Structures are given as C-alpha cells and as structure tokens.
Amino acid sequence: MTDGVAERSRPRDRILETAQDMFHKHGIKGVGVDAITEAAGTNKMTLYRHFESKDDLIIECLRATAAKASRIWDEFEAEHPGDKLAQLHAWVRKASELLSADSRGCDMANAAVELTETDHPARRVIKELKEAQREKLVALCRDAGIGQAELLADTLSLLLEGARVSMQSVGAEGPSAQFVRMAESLIASFRAR
Amino acid sequence: MTDGVAERSRPRDRILETAQDMFHKHGIKGVGVDAITEAAGTNKMTLYRHFESKDDLIIECLRATAAKASRIWDEFEAEHPGDKLAQLHAWVRKASELLSADSRGCDMANAAVELTETDHPARRVIKELKEAQREKLVALCRDAGIGQAELLADTLSLLLEGARVSMQSVGAEGPSAQFVRMAESLIASFRAR
DNA sequence: CTAGGGTGTTACCGGTCTGTAACTTTCAGA
DNA sequence: TCTGAAAGTTACAGACCGGTAACACCCTAG
Numbered sequence: 001m002t003d004g005v006a007e008r009s010r011p012r013d014r015i016l017e018t019a020q021d022m023f024h025k026h027g028i029k030g031v032g033v034d035a036i037t038e039a040a041g042t043n044k045m046t047l048y049r050h051f052e053s054k055d056d057l058i059i060e061c062l063r064a065t066a067a068k069a070s071r072i073w074d075e076f077e078a079e080h081p082g083d084k085l086a087q088l089h090a091w092v093r094k095a096s097e098l099l100s101a102d103s104r105g106c107d108m109a110n111a112a113v114e115l116t117e118t119d120h121p122a123r124r125v126i127k128e129l130k131e132a133q134r135e136k137l138v139a140l141c142r143d144a145g146i147g148q149a150e151l152l153a154d155t156l157s158l159l160l161e162g163a164r165v166s167m168q169s170v171g172a173e174g175p176s177a178q179f180v181r182m183a184e185s186l187i188a189s190f191r192a193r
Numbered sequence: 194m195t196d197g198v199a200e201r202s203r204p205r206d207r208i209l210e211t212a213q214d215m216f217h218k219h220g221i222k223g224v225g226v227d228a229i230t231e232a233a234g235t236n237k238m239t240l241y242r243h244f245e246s247k248d249d250l251i252i253e254c255l256r257a258t259a260a261k262a263s264r265i266w267d268e269f270e271a272e273h274p275g276d277k278l279a280q281l282h283a284w285v286r287k288a289s290e291l292l293s294a295d296s297r298g299c300d301m302a303n304a305a306v307e308l309t310e311t312d313h314p315a316r317r318v319i320k321e322l323k324e325a326q327r328e329k330l331v332a333l334c335r336d337a338g339i340g341q342a343e344l345l346a347d348t349l350s351l352l353l354e355g356a357r358v359s360m361q362s363v364g365a366e367g368p369s370a371q372f373v374r375m376a377e378s379l380i381a382s383f384r385a386r
Numbered sequence: 387c388t389a390g391g392g393t394g395t396t397a398c399c400g401g402t403c404t405g406t407a408a409c410t411t412t413c414a415g416a
Numbered sequence: 417t418c419t420g421a422a423a424g425t426t427a428c429a430g431a432c433c434g435g436t437a438a439c440a441c442c443c444t445a446g
Contacts, residue, residue, distance in 0.1 A: 027307060029307070030307075032433060046392085048434090048435065054433095104309070105306065109359075113298065113306045114306065130363045131363060158352050158356050160355070163351050165358050166351060168305040171320060174327070237404090238406085239423055239424075241405065241406080
C-alpha cells in the first residue's frame with residue numbers, strides 16, 4: 001500500500017507509473033510483477049496484455065523516466081531564455097536537488113548495475129538514453145561559450161554520477177555534499193581559459 | 194565452470210574467494226548460494242557451517258575485497274617512499290586501470306545499489322569501508338601539501354565513482370575515458386592555489 | 387439491447403531461491 | 417589403528433519468481 005498509485009487512469013499507465021516508482025525505490029530485481037500489479041490496483045494478466053515481459057516493462061520504465069527527465073531542458077530555456085550560461089548554472093542547481101537525503105540515484109545507472117548480463121535488452125536502451133543526455137549537456141556547455149565543452153560536460157557528468165552513487169553508499173554527508181562547490185568552481189575555471 | 198576456483202585450499206577460503214568473484218561479475222542478487230558452492234567445488238551445507246547466512250557471506254566478501262584493495266596504499270609508499278605527491282599521481286594511474294573495458298565497477302557501490310533495504314546489515318559495513326577509503330585519500334592529499342585536501346579528495350572520489358558507474362551504463366568510450374585528464378588537471382589547479 | 391474488447395479472477399506450471407535435517411564419507415592426529 | 421571433527425550427500429521445506437490458461441465480468445459503441 002505504501003507504493004499504491006490509486007488514480008483511476010488506464011491500467012497500462014498505472015502499471016507504468018507504479019513500476020517506475022517501485023523499481024526506483026526497491027531496485028529492479030527487488031520487485032516482482034505481482035507486487036507491481038497489486039500496488040497499481042490491477043492484476044498480472046493485464047500487465048502481460050500490455051507488456052511482453054518484465055524486461056519489456058523495465059525498458060518502457062526507463063524510457064518514460066528519461067522522457068520525464070528530459071523535460072528539464074525546456075524548463076531551463078523557459079527560465080533563462082537564450083542565456084545558456086544561466087541555464088548551465090540552473091543545471092547545477094537542479095542536479096544538486098537530486099542529492100537529497102534519501103536519494104536512490106539514477107534509475108538508468110542503477111539498472112546498469114543490476115542487469116549484469118551483457119546482452120540484456122535494457123542495456124542498449126540505457127546506453128542510448130545516457131548518450132542523448134550527454135549530448136544535451138555538451139551542447140549546453142558549447143552554447144554557453146565554454147572552450148572545451150565536451151570535457152566540461154563529461155567532468156560534470158562524472159561528478160553528478162559519482163555523487164548520486166556515493167549518496168547510496170556513504171550517505172548525504174559524504175563527498176557528494178560538496179557537489180555544488182565542485183561544479184561551480186569547475187565551470188569558473190573552464191570559463192577563465 | 195567459468196567461475197570455477199579449483200584450488201585445494203580450505204573450503205571456507207574457496208567459498209569466500211569464489212563468492213567475491215561471482216558477486217562482482219553477476220551481482221549479489223544475480224548469484225545464488227548453490228551456484229557459489231558448486232563453483233567453489235563444495236556444497237551448501239559447508240557454506241552454512243562457515244557463514245550464518247547469505248547476508249553474512251556478502252559482508253565478509255565486502256570486507257575481504259576492501260582489505261585487498263587497501264593494500265595498494267602500501268604499494269604506493271613502497272614505490273615512492275615519502276613522496277606523497279608522486280603517490281597521489283600513482284593513485285590516479287591506478288584508478289584509471291580500474292576503468293578497463295569490461296569493468297563492473299566498485300563492489301561496495303554496486304552492493305549499495307542492489308541492497309535497497311535501508312536496514313540491510315551490509316549497508317553500515319559499506320559505509321564504514323567507504324569512509325575509511327575516503328580518509329586515506331584525504332590524508333594522502335594533505336600530506337602531499339594540498340591546501341584544500343578534503344575538497345580535492347572528495348572531488349577525485351566522485352570523479353572515480355562516477356567513472357566506474359558510467360562505464361557500466363555508457364561504456365568505456367563515454368565520459369570516463371577522460372578520467373585521467375580530469376584528475377590530473379584538477380590536482381594541478383589545487384596545487385596552484 | 388447487444389456485441390465485443392478490455393479487464394478481473396483463480397488456478398496453475400516449472401523453476402529458483404535461502405536455509406535445514408539427517409546421514410555418510412573422508413582424513414588427519416593421537 | 418582408532419577417533420573425532422570437518423566435509424560431502426541427499427532430500428526436503430517453504431517461499432517467491434515470471435509467465436500462461438480458462439473463464440467471468442463490465443462497460444461502452446453501435
């Protein structure tokens with residue numbers, strides 16, 4: 001019941017939303033399809049009428065989560081129209097908000113850790129989505145007038161990825177607490193070149 | 194058989210070594226105790242005579258892996274006696290070697306991702322071990338004459354942690370490819386202050 | 387009112403999981 | 417050679433897993 005998503009929308013949407021939430025909280029291998037359907041207020045047969053398999057559901061969840069996350073780029077543009085540097089700082093602030101105390105990190109990264117089979121169908125989807133995210137950040141850095149845009153984007157990516165996983169192992173008081181300071185001074189030093 | 198560890202040592206040691214290897218390769222939830230004992234050339238009863246439970250085995254594996262990893266600090270001291278700055282550069286080089294193509298990342302971080310129950314007994318062990326590693330890197334930075342030793346150590350930690358998890362999601366050609374360059378220029382900029 | 391697709395229900399399959407019981411075998415040390 | 421502890425063997429319990437079959441129901445479009 002703690003994971004209940006009781007809105008009366010269509011079963012497929014409820015399953016997708018509930019699965020995203022439960023995969024995020026408890027991990028992919030930590031949640032069974034029975035638990036998902038029960039929390040979504042439906043049943044296993046309905047799930048398998050909309051999704052080929054649990055793997056298929058996993059993939060759709062990752063796509064949905066990534067699609068939701070990608071909307072922040074529009075928010076940045078709306079908040080700071082044309083000001084790409086301000087948008088980059090907004091990215092840092094938004095990223096730091098992902099490091100709240102009980103964070104479970106990035107769903108795609110977590111999935112990559114959990115799904116160890118090298119030929120798992122979700123792995124190429126994860127790679128695709130992560131590469132798309134990377135390109136967006138590179139473009140933002142470049143448009144903000146940064147000389148070595150790729151290097152700054154990649155460094156910021158690794159810092160955030162590291163912070164999100166560090167949160168889960170050492171907690172919020174660990175190295176991830178300094179993320180904003182690291183990111184900001186990094187941007188400053190790249191701008192100075 | 195691919196995971197076989199056939200040396201004729203004592204069963205407990207074989208189980209521990211085999212479990213470390215299999216947990217690392219296939220993940221904790223991806224390996225059952227039956228598979229471990231079979232690969233270790235023993236049986237389940239013997240495992241449960243030496244370890245209270247699978248959780249206990251997990252903890253012992255993490256401790257053993259961390260103990261093995263902590264020996265690199267002695268290697269650094271042996272290779273560059275007294276030269277802490279050279280040891281810091283050696284750390285960067287050693288860290289980059291962890292980013293080889295098929296890397297599965299840090300066992301502790303991966304375990305933290307997989308074991309989502311907040312009260313899982315392994316979680317406090319992971320935190321302890323990670324904090325110990327952090328303190329060693331901070332001490333190295335400080336002894337190398339870096340002003341803001343904690344900040345540099347934490348930044349390097351996040352970069353490495355991020356690189357190791359990024360390898361698993363986007364692969365070796367992703368942002369992690371630039372790790373050495375990032376780390377070195379970071380050290381240089383901290384030394385310049 | 388009726389037809390039919392979407393949904394719910396129940397039961398089941400074969401497999402895997404952690405963990406245990408009871409018993410036999412091996413083997414080193416006295 | 418005898419003894420006793422460590423290790424191996426077999427079988428099992430009880431739970432959970434992903435996935436399917438067969439059937440009853442509801443509810444809306446015609």
